[in-house]
Amino acid sequence: MSVDPGCPQSLPCSEAPNCRDCSPVPLTYGPEEDCSSLPMSSAELLHTETASPLPYAMDLLTQDSPDSSTSPKAKPPDSGSGESTVKKEDTKAQVKKQKMRTVFSQTQLCVLNDRFQKQKYLSLQQMHELSGILNLTYKQVKTWFQNQRMKSKRWQKSKWPKNGNGVTQKGSAPPDYPGLHLNCSQGCMGNTPSNPPVRNSQAWNPAWSDQAWSSQSWSSHSWSTQTWYSQAWNSSFYNYGEEPGQPYVQFQQNYPVSDLETTLETAGESLKYFGTSQALDLFLNYSVNMQPDDM
DNA sequence: CAACCCTTATCT
DNA sequence: AGATAAGGGTTG
Numbered sequence: 001m002s003v004d005p006g007c008p009q010s011l012p013c014s015e016a017p018n019c020r021d022c023s024p025v026p027l028t029y030g031p032e033e034d035c036s037s038l039p040m041s042s043a044e045l046l047h048t049e050t051a052s053p054l055p056y057a058m059d060l061l062t063q064d065s066p067d068s069s070t071s072p073k074a075k076p077p078d079s080g081s082g083e084s085t086v087k088k089e090d091t092k093a094q095v096k097k098q099k100m101r102t103v104f105s106q107t108q109l110c111v112l113n114d115r116f117q118k119q120k121y122l123s124l125q126q127m128h129e130l131s132g133i134l135n136l137t138y139k140q141v142k143t144w145f146q147n148q149r150m151k152s153k154r155w156q157k158s159k160w161p162k163n164g165n166g167v168t169q170k171g172s173a174p175p176d177y178p179g180l181h182l183n184c185s186q187g188c189m190g191n192t193p194s195n196p197p198v199r200n201s202q203a204w205n206p207a208w209s210d211q212a213w214s215s216q217s218w219s220s221h222s223w224s225t226q227t228w229y230s231q232a233w234n235s236s237f238y239n240y241g242e243e244p245g246q247p248y249v250q251f252q253q254n255y256p257v258s259d260l261e262t263t264l265e266t267a268g269e270s271l272k273y274f275g276t277s278q279a280l281d282l283f284l285n286y287s288v289n290m291q292p293d294d295m
Numbered sequence: 296c297a298a299c300c301c302t303t304a305t306c307t
Numbered sequence: 308a309g310a311t312a313a314g315g316g317t318t319g
Contacts, residue, residue: 098304098305099303099304099305099312099313099314100304100305100312100313101304101305101306101311101312101313102312102313103305103306103307103311103312104312121298124297139313140312140313142297143312143313143314144311144312146297146298146299146300146313147311147312147313149298149299150299150300150301151310151311153299153300
């Protein structure tokens with residue numbers, strides 16, 4: 001379908017040669033996009049798109065790849081339970097499904113990163129929401145955060161080995177893992193100042209039961225990004241209805257993430273002087289206050 | 296069940 | 308070769 005071609009929008013990140021980041025959708029090379037929880041993999045419905053028909057990708061895909069992009073039904077309808085999808089095991093699954101590496105767009109990384117700065121742990125719902133917003137699957141978001149946690153851990157370790165006794169220095173503030181994808185904040189948003197994004201750092205404690213924290217309970221503006229995203233989206237494109245039944249999948253279908261990207265970019269344009277986080281936050285607040293009519 | 300951690304596989 | 312998304316095993 002309409003696979004947004006290059007990037008019509010003039011992204012400030014023009015400097016980056018790899019402008020494929022402009023694409024809001026992850027370049028998934030292959031089938032996949034499961035979605036153990038989402039009723040339907042938003043990614044699939046949208047266009048998780050094997051955006052770039054890479055030769056090798058196609059190669060490998062040919063074997064069994066359901067090609068999520070083209071076939072929305074690639075994935076067995078595991079409506080509900082999920083793993084119950086015993087699928088065609090009759091073939092004994094002789095063909096080991098090849099692993100495919102999704103390449104997230106800069107925008108996605110940007111958002112993920114930004115979020116990670118604030119929260120190392122997302123609740124189930126938050127992950128779902130985020131995944132919806134970013135046009136990723138819950139699993140992908142989950143994996144990303146997991147990998148990110150490990151990465152930051154490694155980073156901290158290397159930066160802050162041990163105190164001799166094997167006790168990490170706790171006295172001093174733990175080095176906040178610099179969100180890696182700096183290119184995002186500096187490239188896309190084109191901001192320069194080294195802004196400490198740690199302002200709303202509400203470290204999510206794994207201890208707190210996630211379930212107890214239905215994102216709605218804390219959707220007050222104390223939280224920014226996530227809430228903002230959803231609200232912005234809902235208020236902008238949907239009637240703010242927020243039916244429990246249909247999360248973000250809906251608007252996604254009608255509004256490809258490219259919109260989000262555009263939006264973010266727009267925000268970036270105006271807020272390029274701020275750090276990514278700040279820009280996002282500001283934009284968030286801004287958008288939240290704006291009613292659909294105003295926009 | 297989710298998080299952790301290691302490993303594997305893929306992309307740049 | 309490095310980075311990292313994703314697979315898989317283990318644990319609480």
